[in-house]
Amino acid sequence: MSNFAPIxxxxxxxxxxxxxxxxxxxxxxxxxxxxxNFVNRLRFAFEPFYRxxxxxxxxxxxxxxxxxxxxxxxxxxxxxxRDGGELNSRTLLxxxxxxxxxxQGKPHVAEKSPGHLLYIPIIASWYPKARFVWIVRDGRxxxxxxxxxxxxxxxxxxxxxxxxxxxxYLLRAQSQMVDRMYALRFEDLVEDTETTLRGLHDWLGIPxxxxxxxxxxxxxVVPESEKSWKGNVGQPIMxxxxxxxxxxxxxxERDLLDRRCGVFLERLGYExxxxxxxxxxxxxxxxxxxxxxxxxxxxxxR
Numbered sequence: 001m002s003n004f005a006p007i008x009x010x011x012x013x014x015x016x017x018x019x020x021x022x023x024x025x026x027x028x029x030x031x032x033x034x035x036x037n038f039v040n041r042l043r044f045a046f047e048p049f050y051r052x053x054x055x056x057x058x059x060x061x062x063x064x065x066x067x068x069x070x071x072x073x074x075x076x077x078x079x080x081x082r083d084g085g086e087l088n089s090r091t092l093l094x095x096x097x098x099x100x101x102x103x104q105g106k107p108h109v110a111e112k113s114p115g116h117l118l119y120i121p122i123i124a125s126w127y128p129k130a131r132f133v134w135i136v137r138d139g140r141x142x143x144x145x146x147x148x149x150x151x152x153x154x155x156x157x158x159x160x161x162x163x164x165x166x167x168x169y170l171l172r173a174q175s176q177m178v179d180r181m182y183a184l185r186f187e188d189l190v191e192d193t194e195t196t197l198r199g200l201h202d203w204l205g206i207p208x209x210x211x212x213x214x215x216x217x218x219x220x221v222v223p224e225s226e227k228s229w230k231g232n233v234g235q236p237i238m239x240x241x242x243x244x245x246x247x248x249x250x251x252x253e254r255d256l257l258d259r260r261c262g263v264f265l266e267r268l269g270y271e272x273x274x275x276x277x278x279x280x281x282x283x284x285x286x287x288x289x290x291x292x293x294x295x296x297x298x299x300x301x302r
Contacts, residue, residue: 004094004127009112011135012166014145016186020135021112021221022233026212031104033111034069034223040115043089054081069223072099090126117166120173134170137186138270139163139261144248160260167264187242
């Protein structure tokens with residue numbers, strides 16, 4: 001069995017995975033890469049090149065912006081693959097991460113890509129010693145944040161369905177890998193950073209460092225192309241970030257989100273208020289909908 005033991009930070013988009021990756025990178029023992037999207041995207045583009053050999057595959061990989069943002073030595077990646085004697089998606093990702101770790105001069109490596117949450121079983125089978133850190137955040141906060149960026153839809157229906165689907169995947173993965181997956185709440189991370197990090201590092205078996213609490217405005221995990229929507233990473237952590245979303249929705253939108261995400265919000269320990277007027281209106285039978293004729297069988301509010 002390989003001794004490769006990476007740390008994968010996972011979670012729904014805008015849940016705080018970048019902040020977590022940054023805080024890990026501040027530890028003298030952990031090299032934390034920029035987002036790679038390797039398992040959920042890049043590997044499918046690279047697989048046709050495997051039959052052409054290591055040089056062709058690695059050269060193709062280094063044409064991708066995500067790999068370029070890692071700022072690692074191409075020849076070192078090729079040499080690692082030659083030494084391993086095998087070329088596939090598993091060995092290519094390992095070579096990329098291990099080269100990054102070696103160039104950073106640290107004994108451990110962490111990778112963060114929200115899209116990897118759908119592929120946790122595959123990653124776990126590739127690397128039996130890998131561990132996963134799940135950043136949990138109130139789904140309403142994730143959705144409020146996504147509505148602020150230009151690469152996401154602003155429609156609550158798709159956003160709420162996607163969040164619920166991803167939480168279902170993560171809960172299933174957690175139930176299957178109790179000893180390999182650690183969940184922590186974004187709200188705890190920003191409100192009591194040191195205590196939350198110490199708990200995580202106790203689980204990882206890697207000493208916590210006070211350097212992780214010192215923010216100087218710089219980070220190695222956010223490339224220049226992403227700073228327009230990740231500019232807060234590396235800045236002092238503001239505790240009020242955990243509740244900043246609460247005024248982002250109208251009353252009707254909030255009722256809709258509570259209804260659509262409520263089951264998973266409650267499973268994660270978040271408070272869901274009783275249904276408001278919007279939810280009660282949506283629960284009416286067709287005969288009571290706006291503009292529909294009344295019916296003797298209608299029982300009004302349900």
